[in-house]
Amino acid sequence: MAEEPRPGRRRGRLTVYLGAAPGVGKTYAMLGEAQRRAARGTDIVVGYVETHGRENTAAMIQGLEVVPRQRITYRDTTFTEMDTDAILARRPAVVLVDELAHTNVPGSRHEKRAQDVEQIRAAGIDVITTVNIQHLESLNDEVERITGVRQRETVPDDVVRTADQIQLVDMSPEALRRRMAHGNIYKPENVDASLASYFRVGNLTALRELALLWLADRVDDALGAYRRQHDIAAPWPTKERIVVAVTGGEESETLVRRGARLAQRAAGAELMAVHVIATDGLRRVDESRIARVQQLVASLGGSFHSVVGEDVSGAVVDFATGANATMIVVGVSRHGRINRLFTGSTGDRIASLAGSIDVHLVTHEEAARSGRRRPLFSPLSRSRQTAGWVMALLLPAVVTALLLLSTETDQLPLVELLLLAATVLVALVGGLLPALTAALVSFLLLNWYFTPPVGRFTIAEPTNLLALLVYVAVAAGVATVVDLASRRAADATRARTEAATMGSLSRSVLTGQDTAEAITERLREVFAQRAVSLLANTDGGWVVLASSGETPACSPDEGDTRVTVDDRHVLALCGDPLRASDQRVLEAFAVQTSLVLEYRRLREREDRAAALESADATRTAILRAVSHDLRTPLATLRTAVDGLVGDRGLDDEDRAALVEAVGSSAEQLERLIDNLLDLSRLQTGLLHPVFRERSLDEVLPLAVAGQPPGAVTLEVEESTPLVHTDAGLLERVVANLVSNAVRASAGKPVRVLAHVLPGTVDIMVVDRGPGVPPEERGRMFEPFQRLSDRSAGGLGLGLAVARGLTEALGGTLSAEDTPGGGLTMVLSLPRTRPSQDAA
Missing domain, CATH: 3.40.50.620 (HUPs)
Known part of the structure; x- marks a missing residue:
């Protein structure tokens, strides 16, 4: 048994010989390194090397220890794979493993050879391996577009990218084609086909460029890691x-x-x-x-x-x-x-x-x-700006008048402070321009009334001039700061409102709860519009997909504000034109609308896929059922017909039995085919009932007429009201339910009852059979679910067809327990209104 890797053991290094194309000599290069290491005394073995019949490659293995391969039998064929357990037991310093992307034969320890390599490295053994650029997972699609060949065996990029050393084995396309023509890569009979297909100059050039670019990214990653490890902040211009x-x-x-x-x-x-x-x-x-x-x-x-x-x-x-x-x-x-x-x-x-x-x-x-641009645009409302201009003209004059009435009019600093406070008040109310105007008016009033000579726009004392200039500068600065603060406050309020709105939009998108109608309603509320409509451009013109409000626009030209959702959809808003500052939120609504439309398309696509999947499952089940259940009556029918045609001295009793077998088999086939056709019409939507007011006294006797005498008792009162239904389909449903109930009752009579409710008439088919467990009643209405019914010739379609026809009639079909044992099928149909009954 192989030795398990011990915790803390050094992980083996991985060296990868990356081939730019098949045949460039990566295996030969790997074996060359193995020979050099062996000559230096390194304990190196060959775990797996594939020579592909190339003599030069096979010669490079001479002198190297080769670990025997393991034999695996799969589907009566014997294959050879690398023996990972034997390598772990041998514990060399280095092992050679060719074709890293190889998929092992079922029955091996691991599915992929790359997993074998990981286990060997975990045991502290260095691995030298080979792989071609076309086998990297990330390049699989690009390689297929270039060469037209899909690589079935791939290896994740991370396995190669995280190798300790990567050696690129490259060759010019012309040299590689010469090697191919000389028979150094493939057998002579395969050379011409390979040169004309995979090994074209364009293919080889593209593969070579892929290998160089991929390896350049790997080198760039290594350079970035080196710069981070050594705290190198200055850029190294190794790549543009x-x-x-x-x-x-x-x-x-x-x-x-x-x-x-x-x-x-x-x-x-x-x-x-x-x-x-x-x-x-x-x-x-x-x-x-x-x-x-x-x-x-x-x-x-x-x-x-x-x-x-x-x-x-x-x-x-x-x-x-x-x-x-x-x-x-x-x-x-x-x-x-x-x-x-x-x-x-x-x-x-x-x-x-x-x-x-x-x-x-x-x-x-x-x-x-x-x-x-307009840098002095004020975010304040028009009313506040108007009030600011009025205050800019009147407030300095009022303050000046009050000061003139005071006995102490010679204190210029106090006067300047009061007028400065008035200027700040104007800035708070009206913004920058009214505040600057108030500062100018205050300057003129100070000069005229409070600086000698009084009554003239002249200044005698230099200190007074300096004081007035400082006043104007301070007033302008304070007004600018106040105006900037008001702008920032307005921006912050608007940003908070936008963030709240966009956050709400994001939550609704993530939860998938928004609909086009909800978006138009919210858009109308947020921007206080009269109406909002979502329009779609079709071949016949503009169509309203969703709208909110009164008299929505039916085309983009009818809206006061329009925003494009995508190439085919537009949001049209009717109401006051929106400000430019509202454009970002409006664009967010457009993006959300686009997402909702995309979700709608995805849901429709999913529904279509589900319908196709259901149809495919039904088709498979039909084929499975037809191959078995339809074959039985056909075989019986053919045997009976052959017996009648042959007529080898049959007596009347045998002939009558064969005729009866023909009739029963034909009836069974007819019933099965009818159910299949009904199910097909239901699933494709081709069933169109014709509704009329019908009496159950007319329909139910026909539905139970085909049953044996005494098998069914019909209990319908004459006062039972009319039902709004299609008589033919209702007869099919009841006949199907009764037929199932008769088979399940095993000779006990089946009761067919009618109960009158305020809005419906319930038809109940009651049997005394074994019943159906509650946990299986949900499946009993699915197609091809026969549950405990093992009667010959049944496809398990009866209840599925019955429920489908019932829903087409606008009714419901459910199953309940029969008191005392058995199953009761309840068919609820809408009854006509009292006025219609009276008529």
Whole structure:
């Protein structure tokens, strides 16, 4: 028995010879290393090597110890596999294991050879193995697209990626094809077909490039791990990595495209876009544009990243440094010259912090439009702004008048403080511009009434001039701070409202509870609209999928505000036009609507898949049942017909028995076929009942007419009201129930009763048979469920068809216990209204 690995034992090293294509010589290279190690005295054995009949490869095994393979018999065929237990018992220092992606024959210790290798390494034994690039799991689809061949045996990338050493065995396509033509890889009879198919120059070139790129990523991972282990913060430009700083503005897509063009100039370059989310959460960002940028980056083969930081420039440089980037692409600042003069630009700050990373500054159209913005837009309401302007003109005059009535009018500092308080009050009410106006009016009043010479707009004392200038500066500064605080408060309130709304939307999306109707109703409530409608563009025009409110729009042109959900759906809002600040929440509703529509499509697809699965299961069951249950009456029918046709001296009694057998078999076949057809019509929706008011006195006698005398007792009062049903289908249902009950009663009479309820008429079929346990009553109405019924010729369709027909009639069919033993089937049908009964 093999020795179990002990805890704490050194894990064996893994060396992988990675072949760029079959036949490049990875096994030969592995054996060459084994010969060199053996010559140095290393205890090395051959666990498994496949030579494929190649003489040069077989010659390299000479002199190496080979562990005998184990023999496994599977399906009367003997196979040989690597003997893992024997290797563990031998305990060499190094073992050679060829074809790492191999799948073992059933009956082996492990399913995959890679699992054998893991067990050997866990025992402290080093492993040298081989694998071709096309056998890596992540490249399986790409290899199939290139070569047209699906690799059945694959190995997870992590097994190879985490190897201690990877040796790439490569060869040019021309040299490999020459090896193939010389018969060094395959047998001569297979050379031409291989050269014309898998070993084409294009295939081999593509496989070679896949191997190089995959190994380059592995080397890059190792370099990153080395930099982290040695705390190396400075980037090492081993590979072109271009980081695009995305602001969320209209220029973002231009920057990404420019970065992609720069990345295309260097083979193997990597494109990354980074968006910095401000820690205060108050900076306005167009989420829909960020989403479009993400899609653009993905379409260009790059990756999108979001980071959080207080300083945008520092966050971008930190990300680029951590990603070992070689270039940062940033756009020209959209701020005006005065703003850039005092605060600088993001591009300048990134360039000063980037160190050895190149910074590429990109111009764009938005930089020229920066002066068209309205920086003094106030978030305050129109009424507060109006009140602020009135106070800016009147409040300084009122304060001045009160001071003039006072006896102490020569105390300029006190006057300035009072007027400053008035200016602050104006800023709190009306914002920045009214406050600056109030400061100017206060300055003029101070000059006229309180600074010598009084009554003139002149100042005699320099100290008074300095005091007035300081007053104006302080008033302007305080007004600016107060206005900025009000803006921040408004932004914070709006952000809190948006966060609450988006949080509610996210919860509803995650729980899957939202519907299109709920979205339109919530959208109308949040934005106080008269009506909201979700429109779909079909071949026949616009169709309203969901709406809320009165007179919703029937086309996008009828809405006052429109937002696009996707290529075929639009939300149309009727009411006051929305502000630009509401656009982000509106876009969130559009995204949620898109998710709801996608969920609806997925549910419809799931329903169709479930229907197809059910139909497939039914089809399989039908074929299984037909192959057995229909064969019995057919065999009986054929035997009886052959006996009648042969007529080898049959007497009248035998002939009558054969005729009766023909009749009963034909009747049985007819019943089975009818049930199959009924089930098929029910499942495909082709059954269309014709409803009329019918009397049970007309239907029930026909339903029980085919039963033996005395087998059924019919108990229906003449006063039983009419039922709204299809007489033919109702007769089929009752006949089916009665037939089942007669078979289950074993000679005891079956009762058919009718009970009148306020809204329905219940038809009950009562038998005295063995009954059905409660836990099995749910299955008894499923197709092909015969339960305890083992009668010949039964497909188990009777109750399934009966329930389906009952539901088509608008009724219900259920099973109850019969008092004293047995089963009672209750068929509830809607009765006609009293007015109709009277008529």
